[in-house]
Amino acid sequence: MKRAIPALVLSAAALVPVWRYAPSTDTTSTTATAESAPSAAAGSTVVSGPTIDTEKGPVQVQATFQGEKITAVRMLQQPDHPQTEAAVPVLIEETLEAQSADIDTVSGATITSDAYRESLQAALDENEKSASSSDSDSDSASSSDSASDSESSAESASRTVAGSTVGTSKGDVQVQVTFEGDDITAVEMLKQPNHPQTEAAVPVLIKETLAAQSADIDTVSGATITSDGYRESLQAALDAKA
Known part of the structure; x- marks a missing residue:
């Protein structure tokens, strides 16, 4: 039986230093789908x-894998x-800590938690299935050139770029961005000042980045220095990707 995380977690959620979030979309899917084949x-x-349809609204999870490791998670659909x-x-x-769907229910969001785990587990199962299929195909490949072409195709489908480290009076700031084609699909802070205002600002900056799909985002009140460093490192990652 899953234990409920105390309600205190909800009030602290805004202080999570590293997370990935995307606004809900109207896109629906009835089966887990691998968008790029791993090799x-x-x-x-x-x-x-x-x-996953719930009484609160649809829930859909998208996971990014490096082999079997979960490197990023975003919500494609979630209740408003x-x-x-x-x-x-x-x-x-x-999820990123457990590297599985065996995670606790968040107190006050039981329905969303259950649907999140179900959608996530389906994505995990699909990735495992695709990885097994890819390994089998690789073993039977007769040409190293075809294997190289497959690898290049997979790499071009998803790319992770780290921006430059920006030194500030509060501490270093460095942003890492995951792209699918030209779209920003995930943002992670590799370095950030150890400060409560920074921790509160990070999820806001990431959410705005995913919405704007650029570094043209607002400064978070009370975290001007971190916001400026974030935008500079983010822009460097965008320029490097281009």
């Missing part, structure tokens, strides 16, 4: 879980509800 030594693989918005970063952080 040995290939790049990241992005897999969307199925859409304050408790859900507070629960999402907690669920994502626990």
Whole structure:
């Protein structure tokens, strides 16, 4: 039986230093789908879980894998509800720590937590299935050139770029961005000042980046220095990708 995370987690959710979040979309999916086929030594693989309908609204999870490791998670669909918005970063952080769908229910967001785990588990199963299929195909490949072409295709589907480290009076700031084609699909802070205002600002900056798909985002009140360093490192990553 899953234990409930104390309600205190909800109020602290905004302070999670590293998380990935994307606003809900109207896109629906009835089965888990691998969007890029992984191969040995290939790049990241992005897999969307199925859409789980709940009484609060649809829930759909997308996971990015490096081999079998979960490197990023984003919500493609989620209920438009304050408790859900507070629960999402907690669920994502626990997923990245556990590297599985065996995570706790967030108190006050039981329905969303259950649907999140179900959609995530389907994505995990699909990635494992695709990896097994890819390994089998690789073993039977007769040409090293075809294997190289497959690897190049997988790498071009998803790419992770780290921006420059920006020194500030509060501490270093460095941003890492995951791209699918030209789209920014995930943002992670590699370095950030150890300060409460920074920790509160990071999820806001990431959310705005995913919405704007650029570094043209607003400064977070009370975290001007971190915001400026974030934008500079983010722009460097965008320029490097181009």
